[in-house]
Amino acid sequence: MTVAESSGAAAVAEFLRARREQLAQQWADLALFRAVYTSGRDIAVNAAHGLVDALTEVARDGRMDDVTVPALDQVRALLAQVIAARSQAGAGPLQVAGEVAELKRPVIAMVGRELADVNRGAALIAATDLMGTVRLVGMEISLSDEGAIVARQRQQLSEIATPVLKLWDRVVAVPLIGTLDSARTQVVMETLLEAIVDERATVAILDITGVPLVDTVVAQHLMKTALAVRLMGARCVVSGIRPQIAQTIVQLGIDLGDITTRATLADALEWALAQVGTSVGRA
């Protein structure tokens, strides 16, 4: 750190301490705080105080443009609360980033106005660096927040997308749609095994008509599911194997072993009915 940089940082630290109240009052009126602390302005001001204090610590530390300094942890924690509330209210990451960026203007305006001495240039640079870091931290939080939302939606989707259907007395079926990854397979296996117990099923149909591709990992998942079904004392049939999937499985060299397979769900149902001792005439 150069002498000018450290004197700029020190001037900003002193400025933040001295102007704590004014700054918090101004921030409390910005969208970021106003929209979160709707129950009262006092609470918004209080939260803004917290952020000013946390930033004062960062300025005292002196490393304004380093997002890894420990002093930023408190800033990160405070911003995380506010940003989480904003994104739960439906604000997108870009909008939140814009709102975090608004925090900068009052700081720069006040530093420019009030520090008229020789330190002003260095202080302005330091304040700009500091608020740039705040913006970066805000961005980092809203992106990881976004990641958490995507993960949650994925989880929900995998549960929604695997209904177990009771097709006949003691016959259950799972229509699989989309890519079968390890997480999906786990959900399918759990719901299917539970359904086998609940329905006292003796035949389980795994229909893969909606699965676009069977590679070695998907095949392995199917085999594991079939094995688990067999361990429950039921029989498993895989249906919906389309011509292109069949050809690919053969060329890959996958041996589905003794898993019963049928081309269509209707064929699988016919097989299943024979297994449970019912027969239905075809029209």
Add this chain to the structure above:
Amino acid sequence: MTTAAVMSLPITSDLEIAGVRQAVREAAVAAGFSLVEQTKVVTAASELARNTLVHGGGGRLEITMLERPQGKGIRLRFRDEGPGIADVETALSDGYTTGHGLGLGLGGARRLVQEFAIDTGPGRGTTVTVTAWPRGARRV
């Protein structure tokens, strides 16, 4: 043979493998592959991308569209900076696995495409290049 439109994709997560499958399917459709041919090349890409991620610790895929008088094709180059493969023949043989898979990925992928080349060695990373042509464009 002329080449055009090279596309480069990262392979560092399962989600990106899904992106690889999508991109390869689009390239195969653009090159006029039939449904069976699309499925084969996408499946090969899925196997190779997973090798890049699991054994190579991540890497990249380059997709190149090829064109010759008989028709269009696609070339896929999977590159990683991982530990490399010491014994390529064994790695290509069916049933050989270092992990928990079926051991069919590399050899299976080779059977699903028309041209297959592997450049690897201990400490050198691995580059697998495969080329697929639709039926009408296979004869040179």
